[in-house]
Amino acid sequence: MTQSALTSLDLLRQVLGHFTDTPAEQIVPEAELVNLQVDSLTLAEMLFELEDRIGESMPEPAERPRTVADVLALIEPYMDTLRAKASA
């Protein structure tokens, strides 16, 4: 897969892969983070790494993300920028 075709789920699977032994195919929108071995500290570190990949600071979420879909919603606004960088 080229980075210019990267989806938010692809990106999350790449980053989450550094923090969990859960197979990528089980990282689906409806999955609860706690069931993916992601505790609060790991979540914070994962968001930090996502920021590193995106190249921008994300605002603090109003509520703590509970599911993969919650995290995808946080990073989706940055995906166009990320894809543009990748294809530049």
Added chain:
Amino acid sequence: MSARGRSVVVTGLGQVAPHGRDVAAGFEALLQGRSAIALNEVGEAPHSVSLPTAVCQGFDAAAELGRPRAATMDRFSQLSALAGLSAWADAGLDQPGAVSAAELEDACVMWGTGAGGTQTLERGYRDLFIKGRARISPLSVVMGMNNAAAGQLALLLGMGGASYTYSVACASSAVAIGEAFRRVRSGECQLALAGGGEAALPYGTVKAWLSMQVMASGDAEQAPTVCRPFDAQRTGLVLGEGAAALVLEDRDHALARGARIYAELAGAGTSCDHAHLSTPDAGGQLRALRAALRDAGVQAGDIGYVNAHGTATTEGDPVEIDALRQLLGEHAAKVPISATKSLHGHLMGAAGAIEALITVMAVHTGHLPPTGHVQALDERCTGLDHVLGLGRRDARPAWALSNSFAFGGSNMVLLFKREQAA
């Protein structure tokens, strides 16, 4: 039980070292004079430098510890955790029923590190000052703190007694072992996991060491033999990384469960030079050496091997030899000595632990590892029986010293005794 307390024995050994994970194979490599030092690049370009170092390769913390745990550990904690788990398993304590829940609740972790999670801290500085990020990793504190490794080991093994970290520069893990020894001897606990870990090779830390002008330099061909303690042409130390662990156990407890006993840890001697922050002092070292012998009720003539602190600095080596000559007196010329840092590098806060492990292996196997690469002894370092070349087989020392002398003037000397055949 002696007047000083319980008899303390070593029942487990573990390492993640420049010579690998296998304790026996690593010791054999030392006996053959095989160096684990190589020319390595430290840091990430353009903030990088090539220099002789001793690094650990071939370990996969994520595979062994699980990705969720490994991802929240600095490299020094990963090395420490793997060494500690190896020692625990080597002692047979990972087997069902080997240790009761109550014994585990009393068991203690005594760990040493000089720099702790310095790679994590450097990553944070890089994010802040080079990348210009507004914040740094949320895990910086818990990964960077010096007691992270001890905490992780207590978590992994369910140990509920004291969990302390000693940061005493190059004597850190020797101090940890000495303090663990005192706790088991006093009867406070029957089991202790003691040792240390260090992964202090980020660019900034290495540059600080380079600024001190105490480092040996060399190209790829020269690197393996560049660290030459006691040699007349020595040029300095070689930084290394790694971790080593000893399981210390009350002898009665070990015997009751049929554990293999490598050696007895019979004495520990402590002192502070109170002379200079970085220049060692023979008087201070001598007090620690004498304290170790007194602690075990041993005479100087009984010593059959000394694993020297021997860093290969021009200033430090003769001071240690001076202290040993004073300690050993008329016996000095017959006492074998070697500085294994020539082969595995200087593991800084973990140096005391890997060298204690090597000393235990020396009394256990009877073989003495050499000081590597010596061509001609510095005349200021003569007067003892230097073990050179390919080491010495079947020397069978009854008592052996492991010296650790740190910046700050802190000294710890550990005294091991050969275990007699049952």
